[in-house]
Amino acid sequence: MSSYGISRYPDVKAVEARLETLTHTPIRTLGADRLAEYHAWYEQRTPASKQAAAEAEAVIPGGVQHNLALNDPWPLSVVRAEGAYLHDADGNRYIDFLQAGGPTVLGSNPPAVRAKVLELLEHCGPVTGMLHPAETRLAKLIHDFMPAVHKFRMLGSGTEAVMAAIRAARAHTGKAHIIKVGGAYHGWSDQVVYGLRIPGTGSLEAAGIPKTALANTAETAPGDLEALRARLAANAAEGGTAAVIVEPVGPESGTHPVTREFNAQVRELCDEFGTLLIFDEVVTGFRLGMGGAQGYYEVTPDLTVFGKCVAGGYPGAGGVGGREEVMAAFAGGLTAAGQRALTGGTLSANPLSCTAGYHTLLEMDRLDAPAKAGAAGDRLREGLDALIARYELPYVTYNFGSIVHLHTSGVLHLSLNDPEFFDKLGPRKDMLEHMSMAFAAEGVITLAGSRIYTSMADTDDVVDEALAAFERVFAKIQPA
Ligand SMILES: Cc1ncc(COP(=O)(O)O)c(C=O)c1O
Structure with missing residues (x-):
């Protein structure tokens, strides 16, 4: 049987202490000029997404069916997903650290599973209501x-x-x-x-x-x-x-x-x-x-x-x-x-979900996907740690294998006991959205800017490409 994806358990007490410090440290975020540059990037590079978002807004409450798709200044219209990458309607390519919220440990749309699903659809269709x-x-x-x-x-x-x-x-x-x-x-x-x-x-x-x-x-x-x-x-x-x-x-x-x-x-x-x-x-x-x-x-x-x-x-x-x-x-x-x-x-x-699930799990086991995805998470987290140190940022990163956390604003760790809770909440939430937007513009889609799921498609090259993107954002953070 395949192995587990956690190679080293986080030092939880140390992580908690750093998170506590993060919530009591002034935020280190992108200045107005940098945000304007990123917004200009979206205007120039994502017009098809902008159009799609406007059309969605008219018929979908809030413009998205799922909060994971939210993005400032507008949601990206993703029309292709393959392996480690997502591609938007304007032809931009992004590293996919959202992974649809977590299921794609093999990478997006793996051919082996797709073939089994297509075979099922050919002879049975997706649903019958009977035992399959x-x-x-x-x-x-x-x-x-x-x-x-x-x-x-x-x-x-x-x-x-x-x-x-x-x-x-x-x-x-x-x-x-x-x-x-x-x-x-x-x-x-x-x-x-x-x-x-x-x-x-x-x-x-x-x-x-x-x-x-x-x-x-x-x-x-x-x-x-x-x-x-x-x-x-x-x-x-x-x-x-x-x-x-x-x-x-x-x-x-x-x-x-x-x-x-x-x-x-x-x-x-x-x-x-x-x-x-x-x-x-x-x-x-x-x-x-x-x-x-x-x-x-x-x-x-x-x-x-x-x-x-x-x-x-x-x-x-x-x-x-x-x-x-x-x-x-x-x-x-x-x-x-x-x-x-x-x-x-x-x-x-239904036969479709069960067939897809069965063959996905078989593939994950055969390819030792959780361990490979976990190793990618380790490499990414180590790289992020080094960048955080190099740019002297208060950010906190740690991982459980392929579940990587990158906390930059600390908004999720604010305590209701903090007398400044309500003063801190708004700016820190805004910062998280700005970071998420900037990461995407630099070519990395995260889960709401603070969580990263890696997959076995994230080779060393993909991780290094992602680290370069994170570095481009970190380099633009306002001085303390
Ligand atoms: C831990 C956990 N439990 C339950 C759910 C709900 O699952 P679903 O979105 O399929 O309803 C989620 C979704 O993200 C989750 O992360």
Whole structure:
């Protein structure tokens, strides 16, 4: 079996200290003249994107269907994706460190997977509503990689899978409360739009969600086991906690990184309180290694949530798997009404998603993609560290293999306890958008300017090309 993508675990305490310093250091950003130069670049080089964005604006709320596509001064219209690169409608080429939000560990549009998908489309089409062999093949393969996933229910997205996991946990335990870690993103279903991005923000982003939907959701601060214990104890006095759900590398793919021991400690607490542990492996599932975060950390969750890689970057990417007794809550059929946790969907587990997922996972394993993507992440992070030192910038970078963090403004690490929180929020958010815009103009697309996903298509040459682009931006930062 292939290996894991993390060669060296970040020194979490040191990273936290540097992030803390970053949030208390004046921002180091691009001056107005540099921003004007970049805007001129977009005017000159991306007219087709500008036109496409104007047309989209008229019929799509906010002009984009997904926040990942946001870009200042306008979203880039990407019409071709291949390997390590994206190409826009004006013929500009960009290094793809967004990776569609994470699924493309093999690089974009790998021919081996595409061939299998086209073959399926030729003789079956994308959907029939009937049982297809690819469903079973995929479930078996996931079990081979993650033995704790005895059974697997395929769904349409990570969001749906989180909904299903929570429902199964409640059905199985008969308890209502759920606990998440502040800052984590578990999709956009009612009960988890709580404590998003900045820990401690509770229902700040819960527009359109009734308070009752969040009545049984609580967040605890990242890495804070004492707070988790206290919340579990408080919930125990009110009927108990059905599940604790974590992103295993820490909230927002490790934006708030957790120590190597954290997941095992959460597992122990869950066992003590009779609570299920849900690993949200939407990002880490297969990106960290074919055994996922659970294999890497050697911690067995009761339920695992899948997304992204599970359909190889094709649509319909979601699923939940886990222990036989818990997964029994999903048993199909009409007679079990009242006892089973209802899940499903017209297009869930369609032959196309399952075929793409199955062949993607096989390829990732055969090519040792998580380790290669992780090595690219290491090289990039080391290069970024050197640039940050050379230009004497307060920025912080660290990586979990192919999940690389580059925090320049510190906006995601502001604390609600900081008396200057609201003064800092706006300028730091603006800075992040400016950096993201500048990186793209220099030829590198990141995830919102602070996160970078590498793939096995990121050869040393690609990484060096990216580092040169980052350097061009860093060289333009205003002096302190
Ligand atoms: C950790 C995590 N969980 C859940 C989700 C939601 O998945 P989806 O966007 O497929 O609904 C995401 C999406 O980015 C995620 O990163």
